[in-house]
Amino acid sequence: MAKRISLTRYLVEQQRVDGLIPGQLRLLLEVVARACKSISHAVNKGALGGVLGSAESENVQGEVQKKLDIIANEVLIEANEWGGHLAGMASEEMDGIYVVPNRYPQGEYLLLFDPLDGSSNIDVNVSIGTIFSVLKMPEDDRGVDAGDFLQKGSQQVAAGYCVYGPQTTLVLTVGDGVAMFTLDREQGSFVLTQEKVRIPADTKEFAINMSNMRHWDEPVKRYIDECLQGKEGPRGKDFNMRWIASMVADVHRIMTRGGIFMYPWDKREPNKPGKLRLMYEANPMAWLVEQAGGAATNGKQRILDIEPTQLHERVSVILGSKNEVERVTSYH
Ligand code: AHM
Ligand code: MG
Numbered sequence: 001m002a003k004r005i006s007l008t009r010y011l012v013e014q015q016r017v018d019g020l021i022p023g024q025l026r027l028l029l030e031v032v033a034r035a036c037k038s039i040s041h042a043v044n045k046g047a048l049g050g051v052l053g054s055a056e057s058e059n060v061q062g063e064v065q066k067k068l069d070i071i072a073n074e075v076l077i078e079a080n081e082w083g084g085h086l087a088g089m090a091s092e093e094m095d096g097i098y099v100v101p102n103r104y105p106q107g108e109y110l111l112l113f114d115p116l117d118g119s120s121n122i123d124v125n126v127s128i129g130t131i132f133s134v135l136k137m138p139e140d141d142r143g144v145d146a147g148d149f150l151q152k153g154s155q156q157v158a159a160g161y162c163v164y165g166p167q168t169t170l171v172l173t174v175g176d177g178v179a180m181f182t183l184d185r186e187q188g189s190f191v192l193t194q195e196k197v198r199i200p201a202d203t204k205e206f207a208i209n210m211s212n213m214r215h216w217d218e219p220v221k222r223y224i225d226e227c228l229q230g231k232e233g234p235r236g237k238d239f240n241m242r243w244i245a246s247m248v249a250d251v252h253r254i255m256t257r258g259g260i261f262m263y264p265w266d267k268r269e270p271n272k273p274g275k276l277r278l279m280y281e282a283n284p285m286a287w288l289v290e291q292a293g294g295a296a297t298n299g300k301q302r303i304l305d306i307e308p309t310q311l312h313e314r315v316s317v318i319l320g321s322k323n324e325v326e327r328v329t330s331y332h
Helices: 007-018 023-049 067-080 210-215 218-228 247-257 278-291 322-331
Strands: 054-058 064-066 086-091 109-117 128-136 158-164 168-173 178-184 189-194 205-207 260-263 295-297 317-320
Touching: 007 023, 007 178, 007 189, 023 067, 023 109, 023 128, 023 158, 023 168, 023 178, 054 067, 064 067, 067 086, 067 109, 067 128, 086 278, 109 278, 128 247, 128 278, 158 247, 158 278, 168 247, 168 278, 205 247, 210 218, 218 322, 247 260, 247 278, 247 317, 260 322, 278 295, 278 317, 295 322, 317 322
Parallel strands: 086 109, 205 260
Antiparallel strands: 054 064, 109 128, 128 158, 158 168, 168 178, 178 189, 260 317, 295 317
C-alpha cells in the first residue's frame, strides 16, 4: 500500500531535508490548514449551521459581507493570533491591519488572506475557497504597521489556497513547486495527493466573465475573439469556456488541467486597475501558478513584480497556461 503522507509529515520533511521551512513558518502553515478545516466544516453545514445569507454589513471595498465571510475571517484570526509565529494579519474583510495583541508573543511573519473567496457562490452551494499569502517582517523593524505588508509578490515565503468543493483541497507552495493535499474527513487531516503540480503550457480552455465583453480593452477583445473563431480562425482550434465566479475554483481547474483565467481592467470603473485584489488574491495565485510552470501578468508586467502602494489595491489578472498568457500579454 502506498504510504500516506500527512501535511504535518510533508512540512517536517521539507523542514528537515530542504531547510525550506523554518519552525515558525511550519507552525503558521499548520495553523492555517487547521483554520481551513474548520471553515470547511462550517461551509459543509450550510443552512443547518445557520451560516448562509448576508451579514448586513459592508467591507472596506463597499461589498456586502456574507455571514460566512465574517465567520471565516474570525476563524483565521483566532487560530493565528496566539501561536507566536505572526506579527500581524491583513484581510479582505478588514479595513486596516490586525496587529497581534501584546498579550501574545510576536513572530517574524505577516499573513494576508481572502478568508472566503467567491462569496456570491456561498448560498448557491458552488465551490468557494480561502486564499493566503505569507510575507516576512522587514528586518530591524520595530512594531508592525501597514507599510510592512506592502511587499512585492516575489517576496512571498509561502502561498496557498484551500478550495471547498466536492472535496476540500489545500494547495501550497513554499517556493519549491506546488503540492496538493486532500482533506480526509474521517482522520481529520490533510493528506498529500499530488506533488510537483504542472500546468500544461498550451490550452483550449479560457475563463472570463463574458458579460463584460463590451467594456474590455482592445487586446483582451482581440484574444477572446480569436478563441471564439475556433478552427476556422487564426488559432486553428476550437476553445471551450468555463466561468465559476470563484477565483479559487477557476485557478484550481487550471492547476489540474491547464487553461487561462482573466479578470482584466474594464471600462465600468476606469479608475480601478481591475476587480481582484493584489495582495491576497493575485499575488498568492500568481506565485502558485508560476511555481507550477504557468505565467501571471496584468497584461503589461509580471504580477509578482508589481510594487504595491495600498493594502487593498486592485489589479488586472491574466494567469494560467504559459503560452496563452504570453500571447494575451503580447497583444497589450
Ligand atoms: P470576492 O472576493 O468578493 O468573492 O470576489 C472575487 C471573485 C472572484 O473569486 C471571481 O473570480 C470574481 O470575483 C467573480 O466576479 P464576477 O461576479 O464578475 O463573475
Ligand atoms: Mg476574493
